[in-house]
Amino acid sequence: MSANTPAQPVRARLPRGFGDRGPAEILATNRMLDAIRASYELHGFEAVETPFLEYTETLGKFLPDTDRPNEGVFSMQDDDEQWMSLRYDLTAPLARYVAENFDKLPKPYRSYRMGWVFRNEKPGPGRFRQFMQFDADTVGSASVAADAEICMMAADTLERLGVKRGDYVIKVNNRKVLDGVMEAIGLGGEANAGRRLTVLRAIDKLDRLGPDGVRLLLGDGRKDESGDFTKGAGLDDEQIEKIMQVFSLEMNISDDIAKDKEFGNMLDAEKISALTRERVRAEGMIGRLVRDFSNSDLAQAGIRELESIWKILVTAGYNDGRIRIDPSVVRGLEYYTGPVYEAELTFEVKGEDGKPVRFGSVGGGGRYDGLVARFRAEPVPATGFSIGVSRLFSALKAMNSPIVRADDARGPVVVLAMDKDQAGPTLAMVQKLRAAGVAAEMYLGASGMNAQLKYADKRKSICAVIQGSNEREKGEVAIRDLVLGAELAAGTKDRADYLELRQKAQFTVAESKLVEAVQEVLARHRG
């Protein structure tokens, strides 16, 4: 390129998988985050924040959805050549934080945090490389009461966000049941860690692929619609069926209870309350688990924990369908060691093909007793729950929850700049409005009145203030209701009250009445 070639402009674009956020989305998301924060604080959790970068070895090799350590993470070298990575979740940094500050933290340590996390993966529709999580964790309590509490808090939080009871369910399981089964079929020990992870990820796809798809992934592997082949866990048929038994329980349990004479009469929908039905269901399921997995001590320990959680839920009255025991929940992460839980929205939305689909998971978590122990000689029990903020936000949008409604992202009152030599008086009007707490600005530019009004429309302003020479001479000011103006322009000329509306859409008041008149117009359009 010769020195005379003008510099080519740089292309303004974002890397794929990253997005900008405008005012309406920021406002609505913040309102949602505030509600979650208030709920978590009500439950006794306190805020904590860690930085975006950590030493790569600190974050460990617990990344979901990839088999090789640290693949999928954004990493870079420090000035002294140490590798650092952008956090891929909020749990690994919390484990570092707790280990580093162990002695000065209260125990149990109950904390929450929200923040952006990063994945260096192929982006796709709805799959971002930067996204937000909102976590709550209890570290230092081995009691399943801590797990039960987090499940109840998840339920309370969804309701605070406007999700109605019956439109969601918190599903609880215990990883030890599956781990016990895997042990029993010869998948125990460090040497089989990779295969166990493949099994976990296969089961985690039950919802999407169905039992037959999962069977393929547990066996030799599965080819998807696009022809891509995913290698399976390489189990034989007998092993596969032992594992599938855990997940067919949900389907079988109803038959099982139905055949049971003791519960026979209670199953008539007319006769029993939802509370009783849920209790019968859960207790039947626990009984069935105890019988089916009697050959594994680990599985039995897991079932006893599930039973303890259930008792707490019954005591607290959350056994009315808000929280259910569901052996199909596994969570795809390797590091869970006990109870696992998942928050699902059960109401239906229109899918891509127009058919109704359940919204599905918006968060989940579980017990990870080994994560803090990586940094310490002693084991540190911990359990936590993570909300996928964008998914939850989409869900609340889909159900039209007032908490994420965007229509109040209104722009400021725009005071038009009519005469260049009147900047002083114009600015004075703006300052009066601001002093009364009304967001306002003077139009900055040299455009004509129409362009200025168009600007105010683009800002979604509710009203504009105009003082041309006519008004100024009379000591008056014109107030224009832009919302009403837009309605009129949209063609309500035939309305009987057209003249009255037009009168309301723009009117003149004495300059001394500016603030009151503006506030009146704002009040018209703010419930």
Place this chain on the structure above:
Amino acid sequence: MSANTPAQPVRARLPRGFGDRGPAEILATNRMLDAIRASYELHGFEAVETPFLEYTETLGKFLPDTDRPNEGVFSMQDDDEQWMSLRYDLTAPLARYVAENFDKLPKPYRSYRMGWVFRNEKPGPGRFRQFMQFDADTVGSASVAADAEICMMAADTLERLGVKRGDYVIKVNNRKVLDGVMEAIGLGGEANAGRRLTVLRAIDKLDRLGPDGVRLLLGDGRKDESGDFTKGAGLDDEQIEKIMQVFSLEMNISDDIAKDKEFGNMLDAEKISALTRERVRAEGMIGRLVRDFSNSDLAQAGIRELESIWKILVTAGYNDGRIRIDPSVVRGLEYYTGPVYEAELTFEVKGEDGKPVRFGSVGGGGRYDGLVARFRAEPVPATGFSIGVSRLFSALKAMNSPIVRADDARGPVVVLAMDKDQAGPTLAMVQKLRAAGVAAEMYLGASGMNAQLKYADKRKSICAVIQGSNEREKGEVAIRDLVLGAELAAGTKDRADYLELRQKAQFTVAESKLVEAVQEVLARHRG
């Protein structure tokens, strides 16, 4: 290492220059950020957010404090080998955002955003590699009214944060004055860009190094106390004095005005108002600038812009010392093209040596008409202001502003777990408190009563609720005021009201009065 060697625990530590934040700091910072946000929205600015990573070429070569492009930035390669960087400020990403969304944005486009930015530099005391900025920008208005407005907004915002009038000053200058001088001494043109930047950075250190230190940096260079040598701009004595002339103006102007007969009588502190004094000062300064730099058209254009800004400030009444014209402000960034401004706190705090020092700069900005133009064929005028959030936070702490007071970061009410078989009733009390909006939790663990009360103290809880078997049998519950309890323990036994205090510090009520009794104790300690 043999396979039998137990795995060495990973060391729990953060990379240098990064920090964690606890609940008190998060709460106080959020309150400060909310106040800034409210102020900016009142002024008609709307929120926008960009992601943390951008293509490296998008961010450009405008990093402060380094001479080589992109040094000091955290960069990594994308999966398709493109370089991406963590944003080092919020201005470069905004320029990309505006260029990418140019047609759909209202113009002028007034926006604000806060966020973490990253510098891959040697960390030091108070010098972090991740820190927060809060920016406001007006893009698409070439009028200095936009600059004046941002300066006034900066003043309003500081006052909203509790900084008293007189304890801060917004200093305004125009980069064209210095650029004109540099042009006049032969430092114009693309070939001298590097030397101009060295000059800018030298002048930016005027506060810290004094005129003699700056002279060295403008000449051959300067050796600091530690013996490190910084190469200078290589100017000769005559060039150096031409540049120093711009900055000695502040000192000279008072003498100048003092000698001026016209203003002579007005300078008596008893006779004139601050408003008049400031006006005399500013207008004297502008007159002096016009005379001193008559040989540069560029400098004259800058002085005319300064004069226009001053007129707006006078109209709006901000010429009372809140905003001042100060030719010593340059801002170290290469990309400024016109007005530059700096927010300084003028009150004194104790320095490291115990002597009082002025707090100094907490933010600044200026006009950067070339930054968006990098992405477009046409120039796009823009001006913006950036607050250093941590510095401002420290300042508000130092002046004990209520907005950052941390003492209300109180923990939840802790309901003690006295009997393992009473988890149900204990949980029921917790739920009652939460239903009344009181943050509460059941102690999760098997510790004795003293350890549980110690936990509540560590959480900074105001009160604890205790129901042992004694209370339970009587249908009662004990409320313990932990704040009062701590005061008593600190040794007020001699006080006449000791017994009364002890009575208040722990008392028993009927279980049905639990919520009211707890709220009463909370109210004692929350203003």
